[in-house]
Amino acid sequence: MDQPDLMASRAAEQPQSHGERQQEERALAARLLDIYDKKTLVAKLNELGGNWRPESLVRWLRDTSVRRMLTEQEVQCLRGLLPSPPAHYARPAFRFIDLFAGIGGIRSGFEAIGGACVFTSEWNKHAVRTYKANWYCDPQEHHFNEDIRDVTLSHRPEVSDKQASEHIRDLVPQHDVLLAGFPCQPFSLAGVSKKNALGRAHGFACETQGTLFFDVARIIAARRPAIFVLENVKNLKSHDKGKTFRIIMQTLDELGYEVADANASSPDDPKIIDGKHFLPQHRERIVLVGFRRDTGLHQGFSLRSLEQYYPQRRPTFGELLEPQVAEKYILTPTLWRYLYQYARKHKEKGNGFGYGLVDPLNPHSVARTLSARYYKDGAEILVDRGWDRPLGEKDFGDKQNQQRRPRRLTPRECARLMGFEAPGASQFAIPVSDTQAYRQFGNSVVVPAFAAVARLLESRILQASRMRQEEMDGGRTRQ
Template sequence: MNDFDAIAEQLSQQSLRQQQQQLEEDSALVSRILEIYDQKTVAHHLRQVSGDWTRESLNRWVNRKSSPRVLTAAENQMLQNMLPPPPAHHGKYAFKFVDLFAGIGGIRSGFEAIGGQCVFTSEWNKHAVRTYKANWYCNPESHQFNQDIRDVTLSNRDDVSDEQAAAHIQSTMPDHDVLLAGFPCQPFSLAGVSKKNALGRAHGFACETQGTLFFDVARIIDAKRPAIFVLENVKNLKSHDKGNTFRIIMETLDSLGYEVSDSAIMGAGDPKIIDGKNFLPQHRERIVLVGFRRDLNLHKEFTLTKINELYPQRRPTFGELLDPTVDAKYILTPTLWKYLYYYAKKHQAKGNGFGYGLVDPTNPASVARTLSARYYKDGAEILIDRGWDKSLGEEDFDNADNQLRRPRRLTPRECARLMGFEAVQGNAFRIPVSDTQAYRQFGNSVVVPAFAAVAKLLEPTIKLAAKKR
């Protein structure tokens, strides 16, 4: 082989290595995309820019059953666009935080907006994980994703000591300044307690599947010692088990060396109870526990009583959140509407408050009931009034003209707006799951601007804590 042939061979091998590296990078990109979207969706988007991609051809490419080729620049860019971009302050983060029991990222939003970098997320529901990854920057080089928090805390193993568990948490989870955790609500919510009572099951801390997960949060706080934590749960947490559940939580946090803001205020007007209706037209009360490490002396000036200073000057009206036209599938069927109508009438006659919640979108003062995770079943708590004539008696229920004005459910997109994931009439939030899963996700989430206000209140204290670190 002469010098020319040797050089040509070297260049050829170098080109092959570059192609192989690019193919590996393309495969990693497609794998991340497929964690969020199905193959049919990805193939459809690829087909928009080049080639005759089908679900089957994409499957063959992914599994290396077809001739390997690198993606074109247009294909690569299109796939990149299917992932959320990094925040504007990428690479210039002011502090680090972790997002536990993250759902679809409702709490993360506000803390990222004030300059935070999310370095660790934990969420067990695979459908929620898809929505989370579709909307929040989760580059594996700078961010860890965990599904079962017990894989970190080892609380599901009887053969592990507290010391071993603490060491595992310390080595597994990145250091952070702020810990966010919306630990599971069902064991403490009114609906969850009623359901478990009816089934003869335990609830609260006696619930082995969810109730004890607060202690996993406590173990992480104890091992990682973040400067600040923000914990979220339903309002009923305060009264569950005659107050014993909340007392144990507060005593646990105190024993870890943390001061919970406004802890002395417990009765009416408790600032730890934040109602989403002050930000969006939905009555949704949540308890927010903001804790500070005592040894850092960060807590003295902070109080949630100042959150009213961050209420919007003008709250969007319910009607502004709605699309002008929606698919007919969101209108209640005559059978379902009849059932809900007479169910409400029956309980009204008994003096009970059970029944549907009909919201008038033309009334700027309308406030919806709390959107729940069961909304996909019948939408009863928030039904949009389409002009149903309530003055007609039961004998006129089947009036043909009135039946044309049957109420409808919110669409998932409208739920995204009612929860504050996107602006009025916006469509920026990606919903890569079915309607049923989307309703569950929004019903389990938080009112985003309410927690953005908490983050804004905490901003100077968090940045001070990060400087101390």
């Protein structure tokens, strides 16, 4: 990540005129305003002794007659808020795309083994801000898309499959690996007669129309990447009595891909990866690794080999926590009383519902799955602060117990529990509110788990990249 920003490199090559410098500064500020709010940028500038206000920053951005220029120190300060390109960016080992990208949890591991992301699709505007704050998105080389349907044209029934494929190839660059954490939706069967009228195929286009998996399938069909990695919740296999998963697997087979461990079933299905092997959180996800059948890359590959990349020592839950947190993260007496009584009521009925209290002093503690609803009450993962676990409601009035009320995780601690940063570090930028941050981390993946998948695939990805280069060189030779 120590390669200088391309903008900075050009600036160092030759002196700039006032107009060129001003245009460059505004471009920099515009990129930052896609990520951070004006108050954050003004605060950063004023830390250097400036006297900026949000109003003056907006006026400076919009009014070209304003002659003030940023100092070099201010430029460097703002540039430091943007991610730098990885060291291998100029000559990547392979190319990949990131669909339903969230905040880049799957991207991380594939970039770490030398890949360059050339296309990203994510519709949530808050997730896009966090993504752009942490992952280099070259305005010249990287394409950023919001609504994937604008690429696949799946929301336009009058468009034929052929037209859609041409549109996809125009917008999505050629790549070796496709990554997608697509949402799970019910699959409805569309009428074959309508498909015939529109000139569409009956296969995956028939059974997956109207689902977001259909958009992934269209891109795979149009771009034919050598490898894909698809991620979803574990319950995808049982969704709609198994119908959803059956259609997905049939679709991928029809497209000419071999899915690793396709016939493996529970309880020992290597396609189900639990994040607890990497971090102290029980988080199971289904991972579908597919290889284009004609490449032969699927031979001998199994996710069972992932165990070789398990860490020798997993961080403890306590090591992920900050030494001190703000009072706002401690449950209020009212909320804690409600959660406790709710859990006790269900326990008496023989149900397993209730809060998840995690002891940070126990090195073997494993938290429940962090969910996107964590911002509501934090019930699934509460940090034990010495609560005595009372037998009756009267104990809630005990002063000592009130002082030791559990607390929820901070967004920074969630980033560590998901593996976006190491314990004790704060290098992952969180430019959004706590509510949005909880949603983003709860919707993401355990980063080191997918980094392990990337490492397991590395040799095959590099082989796929060489194949693509040879095909391109062969095409140029024939011309």
